[in-house]
Amino acid sequence: MKWQVGRVTITQFIEIETIGGKEYILPQATPEALRRLEWLRPQFADDDGRIKMSIHSFLVETPTRRIIVDTGIGNDKQNRRIPGWNGRNGPFLRDLAAAGCPAETIDTVLCTHLDVDHVGWNTTLAGGRWIPTFPRARYLMGRTEFERYDEKPNPSRDAIFDDSIRPVTDAELVDLVDPGHQVCEEVSLIATPGHSPGHLSAEVESQGQQALLVGDVAHHPCQLAHLDWSSTIDYDPAQSTRTRHDLFGRLAGTPTIILGGHFVGGTIVREDNAFRLAV
Ligand SMILES: [Zn+2]
Secondary structure, X not given: OEEEEOOEEEEEEEEEEEEOOOHHHOOOOOHHHHHOOHHHOOOOEOOOOOEEEEEEEEEEEOOOOEEXXXXXXXXXXXXXXXXXXXXXXXXXXXXXXXXXXXXXXXXXXXXXXXOHHHOHHHEEEEOOEEEEOOOOOEEEEEHHHHHHOOOOOOHHHHHHHHXXXXXXXXXXXXXXXXXXXXXXXXXXXXXXXXXXXXXXXXXXXXXXXXXXXXXXXXXXXXXXXOOOOOOOOOOOXXXXXXXXXXXHHHHOOOOOEEEEOOOEOXXXXXXXXXEEEEO
């Protein structure tokens, strides 16, 4: 899918789509509960109340920049907790090239946060070594997120650091950034903590039009209707709820397009005591 925001074009590149089976991260999102939210169908849930999600990246093309926001799972990774995320051989780079943006033309990579499903294509395997996928890009990572990797040894996170983060820091391609960072004239970063402590969202504004790339502020639109349905993988579930409340409250009724890390499209509308996504 593609969105036009003034002079900025945003294109979604899907790596994995799933129906059902993700309820473990949103235990309150049972089929019964999802069926009650009729507006979720058909885009975000099926008729049986099974949750629809995707893992994807966005290509954000401004008049001067080519930015990739979040880099999915990646190919050839190992030691991932979810079996289907190991040893993948997906067409992401071919899709990008077919869209007229081969990897070497990307000048910026932005990771909203540094979880496994947002950093994978930072690197590719070449001759047994992990090398930066986007050799001419600056990789923007939140300082707070990056420093989290020093907190304590954790075998699964260490594997992610070693194959998807360390190779780009070793190549001196990483810029650690803070909320408020202006990526270019049309794109800036805001703090949206909760899912992770240093989680960033990207605001896009051009010619009076806006979009917000919210990463994992919400994993699924059902969390707009139930702000307190925090994901079991949220670092600080109470903060994650507050961030949704404040952010979606600020955007409700505006034409800002919301693009999530695992769902896309729509504007925020107030409904009952919370919100829904209007597509
Ligand atoms: Zn995610």
